[in-house]
Amino acid sequence: MTASAPVSVSASGLSLCYGGTRALDNVSLRLTRGVTGLLGPNGAGKTTLLRVLATAVPADRGAFTVLGHDPATARGRQEVRRQLGYLPQTPGLHLDFTPFEFVDYVAILKELTDRAARHQEVRRVLGEVDLADVRGKRIKKLSGGMRQRVALAAALVGDPGFLVLDEPTVGLDPEQRMRFRELIAAAGESRTVLLSTHQTEDVAMLCHRVLVMAGGRIRFDGTPAELSARAAGRVWSSSERDPGAKAGWRTGTGTFRNVGDPPEGADLLEPTLEDGYVLTLDGDRAEVTA
Amino acid sequence: MTWHVAEDDLRAYARGELAPPLLWSADTHLAACADCRALLAEAWDPVALDAAWERLDAELDAPRPSLFERLLVRLGMADHTARLLAATPVLRRSWLTAVVSLLAVSVLTARSGHSTTTFLAVAPLLPLAGVALSYGPVLDPTHEMAVVSPMHGFRLLMIRTVAVLVAVLGLSGAAALALPAYGLDALGWLLPALALTATGLALTPRLGPVLAPSVTGGAWVALLLAAHAYRTGADQVLVPFTAAGQGAAAAVAVLAAGLLLLVRDRFDLSPSGAR
Numbered sequence: 009m010t011a012s013a014p015v016s017v018s019a020s021g022l023s024l025c026y027g028g029t030r031a032l033d034n035v036s037l038r039l040t041r042g043v044t045g046l047l048g049p050n051g052a053g054k055t056t057l058l059r060v061l062a063t064a065v066p067a068d069r070g071a072f073t074v075l076g077h078d079p080a081t082a083r084g085r086q087e088v089r090r091q092l093g094y095l096p097q098t099p100g101l102h103l104d105f106t107p108f109e110f111v112d113y114v115a116i117l118k119e120l121t122d123r124a125a126r127h128q129e130v131r132r133v134l135g136e137v138d139l140a141d142v143r144g145k146r147i148k149k150l151s152g153g154m155r156q157r158v159a160l161a162a163a164l165v166g167d168p169g170f171l172v173l174d175e176p177t178v179g180l181d182p183e184q185r186m187r188f189r190e191l192i193a194a195a196g197e198s199r200t201v202l203l204s205t206h207q208t209e210d211v212a213m214l215c216h217r218v219l220v221m222a223g224g225r226i227r228f229d230g231t232p233a234e235l236s237a238r239a240a241g242r243v244w245s246s247s248e249r250d251p252g253a254k255a256g257w258r259t260g261t262g263t264f265r266n267v268g269d270p271p272e273g274a275d276l277l278e279p280t281l282e283d284g285y286v287l288t289l290d291g292d293r294a295e296v297t298a
Numbered sequence: 299m300t301w302h303v304a305e306d307d308l309r310a311y312a313r314g315e316l317a318p319p320l321l322w323s324a325d326t327h328l329a330a331c332a333d334c335r336a337l338l339a340e341a342w343d344p345v346a347l348d349a350a351w352e353r354l355d356a357e358l359d360a361p362r363p364s365l366f367e368r369l370l371v372r373l374g375m376a377d378h379t380a381r382l383l384a385a386t387p388v389l390r391r392s393w394l395t396a397v398v399s400l401l402a403v404s405v406l407t408a409r410s411g412h413s414t415t416t417f418l419a420v421a422p423l424l425p426l427a428g429v430a431l432s433y434g435p436v437l438d439p440t441h442e443m444a445v446v447s448p449m450h451g452f453r454l455l456m457i458r459t460v461a462v463l464v465a466v467l468g469l470s471g472a473a474a475l476a477l478p479a480y481g482l483d484a485l486g487w488l489l490p491a492l493a494l495t496a497t498g499l500a501l502t503p504r505l506g507p508v509l510a511p512s513v514t515g516g517a518w519v520a521l522l523l524a525a526h527a528y529r530t531g532a533d534q535v536l537v538p539f540t541a542a543g544q545g546a547a548a549a550v551a552v553l554a555a556g557l558l559l560l561v562r563d564r565f566d567l568s569p570s571g572a573r
Contacts, residue, residue: 031350066567083562100439102385109363114438115383116378117447117454123377162443250336 016200019072031056031148033224043196043209044203048221062094062172095167099159103148107158114162120166133161153184208282239279244270312341401473421487425466426494432458434507451565486539489547496554503564
């Protein structure tokens, strides 16, 4: 993705206070086509940001547009919603419905009222998430991974241009997570996808860009390689845990992997995206306590 | 054959765009005219034909709707509205069973105790609770998805409200028929029911989907207790069920409905705030 790629989602100065907590603090961002990862610890404001961009809650301050539409007006909000696919953190499913019935229900909410065309679209998205064979089975009889795919199919129905996915891989086993990554990558080929996750591997494998949030603010905005590069020269190996390290743990080989400010002559290691993420958050903590 | 279907009409027929009565005329004629059938075959767009087969295939592939949905469609409801109602939690069997049980108990109390007060007090609370539970994050697991959908939240609310009102008011009406000795007095719950439901909905954007119906229901119970405390005789009808009380209930219903219309856009956002 080049820097000149057309911007599909643009936000400026988004702020939102909730119960005395500043959940979003002057957040600005620009998203382009492809998958953008959103990393951050619990309480960082990731879900709040996604809910604001999905038009579920309005921001106290700031503005944003999605594919040229401004949700500040009722008409603009409806246009944004027509372009939106949203998979909430805990997607509610009607467990007594079949996947077909559930996705059909969401398709109706998305204004697909023509029965034949709607059923055709439902069949298409169920095929896309590989659930065609269980389309007539009750959702309560499906595995967690399958249920998550039902929710993804519901988000994909109507072919939205902007897909908001809030921690879709939580609770999935490695095989299911891999399958889900394939689906998200495929969805990102023709759409703008904002993916909130705790899994740095998801970001490393899927995303052309990553945002790191903490304390309601964007602390990093760049490519996964740039986030990893933040830890260049700051990851080293030692036989004992280095007390000066910000973080350190024994690896499978028996040596310690330390992240922080290395001592002189340290045995430097190649940094990973997680190292860069840890150091970014550590910088944030230092800023907060300063 | 003395006439044939015009070529433009044949193309429109092939695209499925020919409207009655020309459509009926073309149908009848094509059944008898080989020349026009041959022209129709030429006019048929193979891409459109494939798309039509795909749509037909998808239609045949769709699972059979539930009994409830089939019943609603039989009653003349559009299939998409029936699907929306099938996803309404309070129209499930468990909720309706609870409503029937409550009504049965209050009717039996009226028949044995020679007073309709319990029935008249309980019946207005049922649609209030039913409507409150039909829209919102409390019972609807898909509430957040519904909020961010292009369908206006108020429209979905009204579809579900009307369905719940029809179901609950119908059951309450049937219960009132089981009290023939009280005549029209047994319908004294109807206007309070509409007033409470409209008030609960109108307050929802400000108080939230739990507090608004709770406050409204609590106010109704407090009003009945106050009326009970200040009545002058044991046989005296409680004020809310007198003509004056019914008039007040009608006025409240109208005012609340007006307020509801004014705040309708507020149903377009999630009430649960940030997370």
